[in-house]
Amino acid sequence: MKTNRLGSSELYVSEIGLGCMSLGTDEGQAVKLIHEALDRGVNFLDTADLYDEGRNEELVGKAVQGRREDVIIATKVGNRRVPGQEGWVWDPSKDYIKSAVKDSLRRLGTDYIDLYQLHGGTLDNPIEETIEAFEELKREGWIRYYGISSIRPNVIREYVAKSHIVSVMSQYSILDRRPEETVLDLLEENGVSAIARGPVARGILSDRGQAKAEKGYLDYSKQELLDVLKRLEAFGRGRDLSQLAIRYALAPAAVACTIPGASSLEQLLHNLAAGDMEALSPQDIQSIQAISRANQYEAHR
Incomplete structure (x- = not known):
């Protein structure tokens, strides 16, 4: 598996990582899938405290026991549970980030996180305070590097200008080419890597595409998607569509890694x-x- 440097960091990530959100909650199956990925050259695992209310981080932690030094763990922060309330609230405050990291470390069974990512955000957030939290966590040794997970160009520009982020995770695929408008060039010019999520667009760019296209996707109608799939199949000349889609997401110089789920x-x-x-x-x-x-x-331009 080819590896790429993640921004200006010392992390070299497999060009195809594993998006862990879709692993499910069965420990045996999840650990088996992660072990298989690691055995085949994957070294980048992406999770979040939000996934399955923390259970996903626990499963990743169990899977990497005894192999921690060979794995780059990325997780996310910013969504806080309020006792007695359903769902989550958004909280990018310094106090919350610095407390939430301890919970993630406990669930992951590790004493450091390789890449800690802000899981969203807007220009209305206290960006300087958020950056300060990440910088302190880095100095204190709890995290090695930090990045953001965002599809908002205005937020991405702020963090590129004001912080030491090494990566931006953003949705990117043949069917969602929005990052090509401004984001990918901005990241390449500033030495920040893109991590492309959703490369097969909810499974539409796969052999199950016709069924998955039923509800449309972004600004594509069902019929438009079916037309694109037909033309991509003809272009591919026997090449697998989902693998072609993953290669497309890896094509820009700014993209270090893509994280299809499994x-x-x-x-x-x-x-x-x-x-x-x-x-x-x-x-x-x-x-x-x-x-x-x-x-x-x-919006959010």
């Missing part, structure tokens, strides 16, 4: 096979972009 061994192995596929040529990329749509951000 809920079964078959799905995991299928995704990882994209690592054996040749990188797309500039001509391939142009052809794919002619088939799909150059979506643009409608």
Whole structure:
């Protein structure tokens, strides 16, 4: 598995990581999937305190026991549970971040987090205070590096300008090309890496695409999606669609890693096979972009 440097950090991440959100809550199955991924060269695991109310972090922690030094663990913070209330509230305050990291460390069974990410955010948040929290956690040794998970260009610009983030996780695929508008160039120019989530667009860019396209996607109608899938299939000339989609998400220079999820061994192995596929040529990329749509951000520009 090829590795890429994550921004200006000392972390070298497998170009295909594992998005752990879809692992489920069965410990045996989740640990088995993570072990299989690690055995096949994946070293980047992405989780969050939000997933399954912390259970996901616990499963990741169990899976990496005895292998911690070989794994880059990324998790997220910012969504806080309020006792007695349903759901979560958004809290990017310094006090909360510095307390929440201790809970994540306990669930993960580790004494440090490789990449700690803010799980959202807007310009109305106390950005300087949030940055201060991450910087203190870094100095204190609880985290090695920090980044943000966001699809808001205005927020991304603020953190690139004011902080030492090494990465921005953002949704990016053939069907969601919004980061191409401004974000990817901004990150490349500033030495910050992109982590591309959702490369197969909820499974639409797969052999199950026709069924998954039923509700549309972003600014695509069902019929538009079916047309794109038909044209991509013709372009692929036998190449697997989901693997082609993963390679597309890895094509920009700013992208260090993509994190397709997997809920079964078959799905995991299928995704990882994209690592054996040749990188797309500039001509391939142009052809794919002619088939799909150059979506643009409608808000948060």
